[in-house]
Amino acid sequence: MRDLLASPGTGLPSLPLSARLKEMADYLAAPGAARLTEEQRALALGIARRLVADVAARLDAAIDPAALWLDWIEGGLPGADRLAAPCFARAEEHRWREQSALRAAPPRIPSPEETAGADEADGMPAVDAPMTDIDRGYLALQIADRRRTDALGNPCIAVADLDPDLFRALLLDIAAWRLVELGKAGAEAARLGDAVRAALAAQAGEAGIDAAAARWHRALEAEGALAEAAAATIARHDWPALIALSAAAHRRRYGEMALTLLTAETAALPSLLAPLRVDRMALAPLEASLTLLPGRTISGGGAADEDYASLLAARAERVAPPPDGEA
Amino acid sequence: MSARIVRGRIDRAGTLVSADAPLLRLQQRAGAGLEKPLALPHLARLVALAQRLQRDISRPLHAADDHSDVHALVRIIPDADGASLEISDWRTRPVAQPQAPPHGTPPAAAGGWSWECDARLRLIALRAGVGAPPPPAGWEGRSLSELFELQPDGDGHFAVLRALARQAPFEAQSARIDAAGGRAATTLSGDPLFDAAGGFTGFRGVAMPADSPREDASGRSLADPAFGSLPLSDPQFGRRIDGALRGPLSRIIATAETISGQFDGPIRADYARYAGDIAHAGRHLLGLVDDLADLQNIERPGFKAARDEIDLGDLARRAVGLLGMKAEEKGIRIDAPRTDDQAPAYGEFRRVLQVLLNLLGNAIRYSPENSLIWIRVDREDDRATVTVADQGQGISADQQAVVFEKFERLGRTDSGGSGLGLYIARRLARAMDGDLVVDSAPGQGARFTLSLPARD
Numbered sequence: 001m002r003d004l005l006a007s008p009g010t011g012l013p014s015l016p017l018s019a020r021l022k023e024m025a026d027y028l029a030a031p032g033a034a035r036l037t038e039e040q041r042a043l044a045l046g047i048a049r050r051l052v053a054d055v056a057a058r059l060d061a062a063i064d065p066a067a068l069w070l071d072w073i074e075g076g077l078p079g080a081d082r083l084a085a086p087c088f089a090r091a092e093e094h095r096w097r098e099q100s101a102l103r104a105a106p107p108r109i110p111s112p113e114e115t116a117g118a119d120e121a122d123g124m125p126a127v128d129a130p131m132t133d134i135d136r137g138y139l140a141l142q143i144a145d146r147r148r149t150d151a152l153g154n155p156c157i158a159v160a161d162l163d164p165d166l167f168r169a170l171l172l173d174i175a176a177w178r179l180v181e182l183g184k185a186g187a188e189a190a191r192l193g194d195a196v197r198a199a200l201a202a203q204a205g206e207a208g209i210d211a212a213a214a215r216w217h218r219a220l221e222a223e224g225a226l227a228e229a230a231a232a233t234i235a236r237h238d239w240p241a242l243i244a245l246s247a248a249a250h251r252r253r254y255g256e257m258a259l260t261l262l263t264a265e266t267a268a269l270p271s272l273l274a275p276l277r278v279d280r281m282a283l284a285p286l287e288a289s290l291t292l293l294p295g296r297t298i299s300g301g302g303a304a305d306e307d308y309a310s311l312l313a314a315r316a317e318r319v320a321p322p323p324d325g326e327a
Numbered sequence: 328m329s330a331r332i333v334r335g336r337i338d339r340a341g342t343l344v345s346a347d348a349p350l351l352r353l354q355q356r357a358g359a360g361l362e363k364p365l366a367l368p369h370l371a372r373l374v375a376l377a378q379r380l381q382r383d384i385s386r387p388l389h390a391a392d393d394h395s396d397v398h399a400l401v402r403i404i405p406d407a408d409g410a411s412l413e414i415s416d417w418r419t420r421p422v423a424q425p426q427a428p429p430h431g432t433p434p435a436a437a438g439g440w441s442w443e444c445d446a447r448l449r450l451i452a453l454r455a456g457v458g459a460p461p462p463p464a465g466w467e468g469r470s471l472s473e474l475f476e477l478q479p480d481g482d483g484h485f486a487v488l489r490a491l492a493r494q495a496p497f498e499a500q501s502a503r504i505d506a507a508g509g510r511a512a513t514t515l516s517g518d519p520l521f522d523a524a525g526g527f528t529g530f531r532g533v534a535m536p537a538d539s540p541r542e543d544a545s546g547r548s549l550a551d552p553a554f555g556s557l558p559l560s561d562p563q564f565g566r567r568i569d570g571a572l573r574g575p576l577s578r579i580i581a582t583a584e585t586i587s588g589q590f591d592g593p594i595r596a597d598y599a600r601y602a603g604d605i606a607h608a609g610r611h612l613l614g615l616v617d618d619l620a621d622l623q624n625i626e627r628p629g630f631k632a633a634r635d636e637i638d639l640g641d642l643a644r645r646a647v648g649l650l651g652m653k654a655e656e657k658g659i660r661i662d663a664p665r666t667d668d669q670a671p672a673y674g675e676f677r678r679v680l681q682v683l684l685n686l687l688g689n690a691i692r693y694s695p696e697n698s699l700i701w702i703r704v705d706r707e708d709d710r711a712t713v714t715v716a717d718q719g720q721g722i723s724a725d726q727q728a729v730v731f732e733k734f735e736r737l738g739r740t741d742s743g744g745s746g747l748g749l750y751i752a753r754r755l756a757r758a759m760d761g762d763l764v765v766d767s768a769p770g771q772g773a774r775f776t777l778s779l780p781a782r783d
Contacts, residue, residue: 038333039348100523129447139449143467146452151441237523285523294348 015076037295043091043155048083050156055170058159058199060192063178071177078173082166086157089259090148092297093243094155096262100237100289134223137216138241144209145240160208161254167203171196209244209254217248230276234286242286249275263299266291333399335412337374341365344409349417353390353397368584370401374410375588377403385648388414389577389613400649439535443520444471446529448491456533458631463505475502475515475534487515487530494519494527501537512537572616580609618747625754632675632758636782639670639679639713640704646683647702654691654700661687662701664713670704671782672711674759679779682752682763683713686775689748690717693773710761711781716774722767730765752777 027035036044052072053065077083131139147158159167175192182188220226226245233241247257264272266287270280290296335346343354343365357366365371367390377384388401399417403410438459443452448471453462466474477485478501490497498516505511517532583606587599624630647663654661672679690700698718705712722730731753749763756763761779 037348139445139451139468142445142451146443149452151454151456153441235524236526 019076034295034297039095040088040091040295043094044084044087047087047090047155047157048077050150050154051083051087051159051162052077052170052174054156054159055167055199056174058202059171059174059195060178063174067181068174068177079166079169082169085259086163086166086255089255089262090155090157092262093239093258096289096293097239099293100239132223133219134216134225134229137212137219140207140212141209141216141241141244144207144212145244148209157255158208159203160206161210162203162208163253164200164203168196168200171199210247213244213248213254217245220245227277227279230273230278231282234278234282237285237289239289245276246273260299262290262293263297264290265298333412333414333417335414336409337365337412338409339378341371341374346412350412350414368581368588370412372584372588373401374403374405374412377405377410381405384652386652387649389580439533441531441533442471442515442517443531444529446527448472448487448530450474451529452531471515471530475504475513477502477515487517490517490519490530494521497530497532502534504534573613576609576613576616580606580613583609615747618751621751622747625751625758630758632678632755634673634759635676637672637674637676637679637779639672639711639777639779640664640666640668642676642679642683643702643704643713645680646687649684650687650691653688657691657694658697659691659694660699662699664702664704668704670706670711670713672779673782674761674779678755678759679777682755682777683715685748685752686715686777689775690715690719690773693717693719695719706781707778709781710778712776712778714774714776716772718772721769721771722765722773723769727765727767731763 049069052069056063056065056068072078144158144160148156148161150156162170175196178192179189217226220229230242230245233239233245243254243258243261246261247254250257252260261269261272269283269287269290273283273286333347333349335350336344338344341364343351343359343361343363346354346361351361354360354363354366359366365374369389373384373386373388383402383404385400385402388397388399390397390399397417399414402413402415404413439456440459440462441452441454441456442450444450449468450466450471451468453466453474455461463474471477471487477487479485480499480501486497486500489495496516496518500515500517502513502515503510504513513534514537515532515534517530520528520531522528583602586594586602587606589599643664644666647661651661687700687702694700694717700715700717702716703714705714731749753763756777756779759779761777763775763777765773765775767773
């Protein structure tokens with residue numbers, strides 16, 4: 001892209017100009033495609049910022065995340081291509097859940113007369129009450145899911161859920177920034193190298209949402225309760241639970257599955273959720289909820305690059321005059 | 328300070344012809360939509376003002392709907408075909424609904440924890456707010472009543488159990504928890520959560536450190552029937568009265584402005600004026616509620632302001648931009664710092680802006696018409712300073728000794744302020760390792776100087 005945009009003899013364009021031209025080139029390449037809304041951009045950027053701060057804190061508590069982010073914002077995020085999909089997926093999932101919660105009808109609050117006989121619960125729910133594997137799995141899933149928001153309720157990506165390659169790349173990029181900031185190499189480089197290895201080892205030992213999803217899925221399958229539970233997640237608009245079950249069923253990562261579901265055409269939903277054995281009618285709330293999400297990206301609908309030649313050929317066949325003797 | 332700008336476009340007839348999602352959502356919640364008249368009275372009034380003056384105006388914007396109160400800054404750029412809107416610093420505060428639970432996680436207040444539990448009170452989230460100690464390890468899945476040792480109230484009841492039975496919000500549940508410095512007293516509050524099928528799924532709330540253990544006897548003697556059994560000294564009381572007043576006041580103001588602006592059709596001029604008076608008084612009361620909320624926040628032990636990298640020159644110019652129109656209405660000229668006048672400092676962006684708005688607002692309020700207010704930024708050793716000087720009647724030495732006291736209005740009885748602004752401003756300055764001082768003499772105007780740690 002850079003080669004394309006640099007005119008001979010003028011040197012490389014500035015970062016803002018280069019970014020604008022790249023945006024323009026992307027637009028010209030697909031003028032009919034919907035663009036990101038400001039809300040989508042802001043959400044994804046916020047998610048990226050929180051992720052960078054979390055990873056920096058794991059690498060070195062002395063790193064000033066604000067200074068790091070400011071430098072990266074001015075110079076462009078290293079590995080932006082790698083960050084795009086997870087940040088976009090988390091942002092879209094957040095929008096979906098927010099919209100779903102806003103549209104949900106407020107529950108009926110019982111009148112005081114109805115609760116007169118139940119002025120106080122009989123006692124605290126028993127702490128040591130036995131839990132089934134299914135309950136334990138769902139509890140672990142909820143805990144893993146809630147780690148994906150910060151203390152203010154903003155969406156974020158938990159480090160435990162991060163693709164190890166992306167985590168490693170982020171650690172190395174931040175370590176490189178830290179070295180430049182400190183202006184010294186040698187011992188500091190060795191210390192940061194150790195910190196990178198320690199952070200990677202710590203992450204490898206953490207159970208994130210993928211492990212929780214797989215555990216719950218296994219428990220449900222063992223009890224033959226998978227279809228019922230999946231249908232219930234749809235009825236309750238418990239979208240993270242549905243994404244988790246689908247991801248486990250397809251043996252894919254949660255983030256990938258979220259993006260697949262969120263961008264799926266309505267007609268593709270039954271086949272996507274087929275491994276959960278959900279009744280077709282039970283999918284209606286899911287279809288409705290996705291349809292109502294404004295600015296949703298629908299995958300498909302455009303010819304892939306490799307199909308372009310066949311598309312042209314097909315069009316040529318349609319307009320070509322019939323061979324002599326026919327028609 | 329959020330850099331995101333929400334944009335919109337109004338045509339000459341006052342119709343909203345385009346809007347970014349947040350603005351459109353607000354318009355829809357007010358019962359209108361695109362290609363419909365702007366249904367947000369405060370914003371509509373500002374648009375009308377900008378169109379009448381045919382000049383850009385920047386003002387704070389307040390709006391309210393069934394879900395939240397919205398505070399933002401709006402810039403209105405009028406032109407021949409209507410006006411363009413640029414709304415920044417959009418902040419939403421959920422309104423507690425008596426019949427419906429709020430959506431989204433309540434922010435973990437400074438010094439507290441936010442938490443969420445399932446229907447069996449097992450903790451599924453526990454996060455520390457700014458300045459709060461980290462949660463204890465191994466909280467995941469533990470019972471709320473196990474992690475927080477819940478304490479019964481004076482009648483032997485537990486607020487959380489009552490809320491569990493009723494699936495209703497609860498407040499003022501006293502608890503104790505093992506913290507880094509020993510056992511700490513905590514107060515829990517929470518809202519019930521429901522799924523789309525109406526099923527109860529748990530509670531979500533905050534745990535705030537209790538300032539001191541509650542004395543049941545004094546609690547009962549100070550109880551106000553309008554606010555349950557909370558004693559007046561309890562921080563929860565302040566939060567509840569804040570929430571209880573803010574919603575109705577916002578609606579009174581919005582409705583009065585609708586009537587005053589005659590947005591729904593012409594009415595008698597004196598009636599419109601009365602409605603304008605109601606809106607004015609409502610805004611004053613809302614300002615007082617804001618001040619009281621601030622007061623309670625900054626007087627909390629351990630209150631700390633953020634240490635942002637700021638430029639006092641930039642903040643002074645922003646304050647002038649926000650209050651410039653108000654000064655012009657009195658023919659007052661503000662001599663603001665030039666764009667290349669900088670005073671880099673450390674302080675919390677919003678709090679410093681709040682202090683400067685208070686100082687400049689006072690200067691405008693108490694300056695004679697057609698006078699001059701000047702603002703200068705400077706640096707003295709390790710302190711960056713900003714001075715707001717006016718040509719008002721000045722403050723005597725005796726008055727200077729008390730001007731920073733709570734509810735001190737120097738004998739003034741007009742409806743211009745609560746008497747809390749300067750007290751709050753000085754507390755904020757000191758919380759940022761700075762100070763606020765006054766230098767004045769009768770008949771010679773007043774000079775208020777805010778100093779903060781300088782930044783290289």
